[in-house]
Amino acid sequence: MPVALRLSTRRQREVISIRIIRFEVTTFKVIGFKVIGIKAIRIQVSRRERVNTGIPLDTSTLHDQHGHWPQAESVEDFRHNIAAVQSRIAAACERVGRDPASVRLLPVSKTKPEAILRLAYAAGCRYFGENKPQEAYGKWEAMADLNDLHWSVIGHLQTNKAKLVARFAAEFQALDSLRVAEALERRLQEEGRSLDVFVQVNTSMEDSKYGLPPAEVAAFLRALPAFSALRVRGLMTLAMFSDDATRVRQCFVRLRELRDRLRQDAPDGVGLDALSMGMSGDYEIAIEEGATVVRVGQAIFGARATPDALYWPTAGAGAGEQG
DSSP, rough: EEEEEEETTTTTTTTEEEEEEEEEEEEEETTTTEEEEEEEEEEEEEEEEOSSOOOOOOOOOOOGGTOOOOOSSSSSHHHHHHHHHHHHHHHHHHHHTTOOGGGGGEEEEETTTTHHHHHHHHOOOOEEEOOOHHHHHHHHHTTOOOOTEEEEEOOOHHHHHHHHHHHOSEEEEEEHHHHHHHHHHHHHHHTOEEEEEEEBBBOOTTOOOOSOOOOOHHHHHHHGOOTTTTTEEEEEEOOOOOHHHHHHHHHHHHHHHHHHHGGGGGTTTTTOOOEEOOOTHHHHHHHHHOOEEEEHHHHHOOOSSSHHHHHSTTTTTTTTOOO
């Protein structure tokens, strides 16, 4: 029977989880005391940063800025915006004793033209997040001269678009269907590629959101080892679009607590270390609750002219905004 041990470092900066998969027990006596020795045959060790564990935090959302972020139109604009976001990331990490290096910033470039993306690239961006596979694929083709540029597809995927994602994406963050998993697996095998994926979870319980209900995630994860081209890295969620920071925070807490419950019995090959949660209006709260990837668009690129519903057809305005 697997045994899980939970240890904390002296500074309480990180938690070390040790999972003993199989072990042998031996006993011997030392000066009248019975000592049990465990010889571990196979162990899994994972470290994770300490996150908010009851510390009162009053971080507000930045949703009042939605649609009003200034446009980035030069390399200097992008450098300024990226530095501002990184500063907020560092401050959020400091509040809960995390290392800022444990958080990856994913700039979300949807709707922005190639010329603007090239400015962002010149400012240091090497990953871009896109919602629509067709739009992302066109940008990938146009920017093929940038060999160190990577693309993350973060929006809902229809099975007939799986061939595009399999061809160019380094990452897919919205897996919530076995039909999509099967389509991606087939296309990836044809391309001779593999793909990092995140399982999307609907933690806000809103009908307008894609993603699996939390209660269905365990069974879904158990089915994923059958797809050898998919490398499961973690979970993703979108919080509700609300100025009520307490309700927003609860969405992130649900994802973290779900991950912590599932990781002890996760199938071999299924990684749950990563949590992709938090966007321009709420990424600081997400970091306080354990986010390892934050998807930030408007705070880096500026407000978008297109309505959110164009990219999230089932959602009301603002309900499904990514970034």
